[in-house]
Amino acid sequence: MEVETPHYSVIFDDLDKRIVHALVVDARIPFAKLGEILGVSEQTVARRYRSLRVRGIVHLSGQVNVVPLGHARWIMRIRSTPDAALRLGESLARIPDLSWVSLLSTGSEVMCVSRARSAQRRDALLLQLIPRAPHVTGLLAYEVLHNFPLDEEWPRYSRLFDADQLRELGPRRPVQDRAVHELPIALSPEDEAMLAVLGRDARAPYAQLAAATGWSPPRAARRMSELIDAGVLYFDLDFALERMGFAVRAALWMRTRPADLAAVGAILATHPEVTYVAATTGPTNLTAALVCRDTSHLYRYLTERLGALEGITDVEVTPALRVFKQAQTLLDADRINPVP
Known part of the structure; x- marks a missing residue:
C-alpha cells in the first residue's frame, strides 16, 4: 500500500487524476474499494477527495435529465448590448433552471443551457424573462x-x-436521451427532496437522503437506483479547468448535410477535446463543447482533426471569454464554488 505524507503537493497529480476518473465512472464508489483498486488506503482517497473539493478544483453533483420527464433541453445564445453582457451573464447564472452560462468571444453574447422541468418554467424563460430583460437585443x-x-x-x-483496474471499476453508465414510451416519469415530493440533496453533494450518505425524504436508508438507495436506471438521475463532475492545465473553452456551431449528421456527431464524440456534442434545431444542426490547453491547441484541433471530417459544410467557433456557471457550480477566478 502507498504511504502518503500529510503535506503532499498541491499540484493536480496522477493520484488525483485517477481518483477523478473513478468518480466519473462511479460517483458513489466506496473509498475503501477505490483505495484497494489504486493501491492506497481508504483514508488517502478520502483525504485527496476532500482536498480537491476544498481547493475548488472539482465538485460532484447529481443532475436531472429532463428528457425522461417529458421535457426538452435548450441551448440559448442571447445577444445584448456590449456594456450589459457581463451583468446579463452574472444574472443568468443565478437562475436554477440554467447551467453552462458563458460570455462568448463576441463580447455581446451569452450562451446558456435551459433544463426547465415544466412547460410553464420553459415558457417563462424563453418567452418572458430573457426576452424582456434590459439590454437584450x-x-x-x-x-x-x-x-x-x-x-x-x-x-x-x-x-x-x-486493464485489471479498469475491470474492477466497471463500465460507466452513459447519460443518454431516452424515448418516452408512454407517460413521462413523474417525480414525487420525496424524489424532489432527494434530488435536491444530491444536487448539492452526489456522495451524500443514504442516512442523509433518508432524513430528507422520510424514507429508510434502504428505500432511499432503491429509489436512487430506480431514478438512475430510468435515465432521470445522473452524476456530473465540474472542474476548475485552469487548475488542471486547460485555458481555453470554446463552442462549435456546425452545419452538416442531414445524411452526415449522425456520423459526424459520433466521430466528434471520440475526440479528446470534445466534452459534449449534440444534434439541434436552429440555423446550425450540430454543436460541440471543446476544452483545449491554449489557443494553439484549439487551432490545431480545428485545422487538423475537425478539418479532416467529411460532411461539415459550415462551422462557427466561439471561445468563452468567461464562464459564470457550470452544471452546478459558479466560477470565481480559477476555483469553483457550489451553487447554494
Whole structure:
C-alpha cells in the first residue's frame, strides 16, 4: 500500500487524476474499494477527495435529465448590448433552471443551457424573462434533439489505469436521451427532496437522503437506483479547468448535410477535446463543447482533426471569454464554488 505524507503537493497529480476518473465512472464508489483498486488506503482517497473539493478544483453533483420527464433541453445564445453582457451573464447564472452560462468571444453574447422541468418554467424563460430583460437585443434557442454519448467521459484519464483496474471499476453508465414510451416519469415530493440533496453533494450518505425524504436508508438507495436506471438521475463532475492545465473553452456551431449528421456527431464524440456534442434545431444542426490547453491547441484541433471530417459544410467557433456557471457550480477566478 502507498504511504502518503500529510503535506503532499498541491499540484493536480496522477493520484488525483485517477481518483477523478473513478468518480466519473462511479460517483458513489466506496473509498475503501477505490483505495484497494489504486493501491492506497481508504483514508488517502478520502483525504485527496476532500482536498480537491476544498481547493475548488472539482465538485460532484447529481443532475436531472429532463428528457425522461417529458421535457426538452435548450441551448440559448442571447445577444445584448456590449456594456450589459457581463451583468446579463452574472444574472443568468443565478437562475436554477440554467447551467453552462458563458460570455462568448463576441463580447455581446451569452450562451446558456435551459433544463426547465415544466412547460410553464420553459415558457417563462424563453418567452418572458430573457426576452424582456434590459439590454437584450436577440435570442436564438436551439432544441437539443440528440445527445451523442462520448466514447469516454472527459477528462479521459483511463490511460492511467491498467486493464485489471479498469475491470474492477466497471463500465460507466452513459447519460443518454431516452424515448418516452408512454407517460413521462413523474417525480414525487420525496424524489424532489432527494434530488435536491444530491444536487448539492452526489456522495451524500443514504442516512442523509433518508432524513430528507422520510424514507429508510434502504428505500432511499432503491429509489436512487430506480431514478438512475430510468435515465432521470445522473452524476456530473465540474472542474476548475485552469487548475488542471486547460485555458481555453470554446463552442462549435456546425452545419452538416442531414445524411452526415449522425456520423459526424459520433466521430466528434471520440475526440479528446470534445466534452459534449449534440444534434439541434436552429440555423446550425450540430454543436460541440471543446476544452483545449491554449489557443494553439484549439487551432490545431480545428485545422487538423475537425478539418479532416467529411460532411461539415459550415462551422462557427466561439471561445468563452468567461464562464459564470457550470452544471452546478459558479466560477470565481480559477476555483469553483457550489451553487447554494
